Amino acid sequence: MHAWRSPAVPVLPAAPGAEAGARASARRTLVHDSATREVRAVGGPRRASLYVCGITPYDATHLGHAATYLTFDLLVRSWRDAGLAVTYAQNVTDVDDPLLERARETGVDWRDLAASQTDLFRGDMEALRIIAPDHYLGAVETVPDVVRAVERMLADGAAYRVGPGADGHGDGDVYADLAKDVRFGLEPMGDGVDEVSRLAEFSAMGGDPDRPGKRSPLDPLLWRTERPDDPSWDGRGLGRGRPGWHVECATIAAMTLGAPVDVQGGGRDLRFPHHEMSTSHLRMISGDARPVGAQVHAGLLAYEGEKMSKSRGNLVLVSRLLAEGVEAMAIRLVLLAHRYSTSWEFHHAELIDAARRLATWRDAVARTSELDDPASADVVEEVRAALADDLDAPRALAAVDAWVGRVLASDTSDSSDERGTAPGGGAVVRDAVDALLGVAL
Structure with a gap:
């Protein structure tokens, strides 16, 4: 998958009295880390890496999206001006339940819907002069990589299979065993820290805490085995199916940036479960105890008194403006x-x-x-x-x-x-x- 065209960016002279090679050590960029609740320096001394969660392309770019990607555009610009070599990766979740549901509602092939909305997003980013990521990868094109990551987690005992769900399907779905990650939950990032609140957040963001056979209600899906009328791919020993959301990002981060990643970012609504769980998966895949240096999240946008969201339909679209x-x-x-x-x-x-x-x-x-x-x-x-x-x-x-x-x-x-x-x-x-x-x- 290709990204959009980056704007030409002028190179500014170094600060008075500073050698260009010393810029990065003299000026570090501080950000608020959602995991530690502290402001900390990120990147350097010579390089910096950034992973930002991209769109699920079933609707056009709204101002909330634009605010998020502009946030990390500023970080990239600050890093590069400080003399750092920046590597930036972003995904596109071009197969997921919300996308498939929208495609069924509108009678559009899900692949065509994803392609058209991703293209519109590229145009919006180019118009807003957002620097494009170095790696721009979709979930579909990285299925083989996710399969290898999940197979490794199964082999290491960090994942397990679950039998059929209430609908009789899903025999052999693969879930992460969060109990094998001793650091999971030590730095909770969601709105709640107690178990009841976290389960509610997990469920609201597409989790399935009540799935029979899971070892823990919070354990997230890694590989969803084939269902009728559902897109699926060859999962080798996993069976035909498609990847879970969190492991998609962990896999793309691992293959493009490695661990540790200096900053993982996105909108505030991704703090939990998505970023906590994708960080856990990255920890299991990479073996790095702290695979993310800082978790950085942009605030949410409201319009007409409510959070701007696709489900509410109160979107201010960049393309429309x-x-x-x-x-x-x-x-x-x-x-x-x-x-x-x-x-x-x-x-x-x-x-x-x-x-x-x-x-x-x-x-x-x-x-x-x-x-x-x-x-x-x-x-x-x-x-x-x-x-x-x-x-x-x-x-x-x-x-x-x-x-x-x-x-x-x-x-x-x-x-x-x-x-x-x-x-x-x-x-x-x-x-x-x-x-x-x-x-x-």
Whole structure:
């Protein structure tokens, strides 16, 4: 599966007084780790790896999706600007129960639905200038890899088979034995920490705590054996079937990044069970006791008083906004105006405010494009520092706003006698806003 086309990203000069090779050690990026509840440095000293859970392609990209992928776009930009060699992997869950259910409801072949929605997602990401992952893999194309991982877990005693379910099907389904992972549950990431709450969360996110024959209610599915009218693949000794959700991500992370992965990320709703369980699977597959350095999660978006979600149908689609003539950079500025880790409610008035901000920034850059402005270097360092401090995009926007305010207040457009030989201040800020915030001016 191919990703989208990445934007060209300007390379910024090193901070004053810093050698380019020393940037990574001098400036580490801090993030909030959902597992430890601490802010910690991630990546380095020379390399960094990132795994982000991708879409289940049964509906178009909404602003909640866009906010999540923009979060990790900022992390990649901050890492690369610090001089790190970044490897970024993302999956597409192009076979799963929600996708199959939507295909049946609409009468569309599930493969066609997945392909069309994945293509639309690529277009949205390209419009928003999100840097593409180095590895972009679908569940379907990685089935053989999942089969090998599950076979290994069975051989190691970290998985087991379960007999038929209540519907008479599923003889030989394979489940992970979480009791074999001594670290599972030591750093719970969901909303609840007691057993009742975790079981409720597990069930709400597609788990089957009441399945007869399981050793523990929380044990997750690794391999679902073939059912009538269900897509299936050759599972070798596992039998025909299809992979579970959590092991899909663990397998792709293992084969593209190895362990440990510096950051595993996604939306806040993936903390539990998905990320706790995929981390457990990665631990079993890799043998690394701490296979993920930090778990980073973006807040959820609300609209019209409720969480934006496909099930509620209250989606603000990126593609629809673009079709209505909203500039992609204004959409990006709306998302940047909110701290990634907080949940917030979208209002259409924010698009108007963002369009004004975009126009003002462009005006200031145009006025100073050929003027030597020493203060522009300070703006670059302020934006760098803001992103390094737990991806504080609102603080970065405020730094640019302050520079723009000074430019427009002083009206430097006619100060041609002050032109210097160095790149103009507007060009410096323009490149920094592009490279670090992803906004094309």
